Amino acid sequence: TEIAATLRSLLRARQLRFQSPDLVARALERYRKGAGDVSDYLVDEVGRSLGCSATVTFDRDLGGDPRFVAP
Numbered sequence: 001t002e003i004a005a006t007l008r009s010l011l012r013a014r015q016l017r018f019q020s021p022d023l024v025a026r027a028l029e030r031y032r033k034g035a036g037d038v039s040d041y042l043v044d045e046v047g048r049s050l051g052c053s054a055t056v057t058f059d060r061d062l063g064g065d066p067r068f069v070a071p
Helices: 002-012 021-033 038-049
Strands: none
Touching (some): 002 021
16 A cells, blocks of 8 residues: 555656556556555556557466466
């Protein structure tokens, strides 16, 4: 919860710019509700924005999320 809140604060900071703030915001929301790390969801969001249909992961905690598939 603290990590997500801190990252959301950074997204709102006027001194910082993010390449794709919408992708980061979606990844943070999924992180808040999911079993993965922020980086898992950010990688997935970036991949989806580039046309990928799924993200391959070895992380068993993400096995219940249909957006992630095992190799």
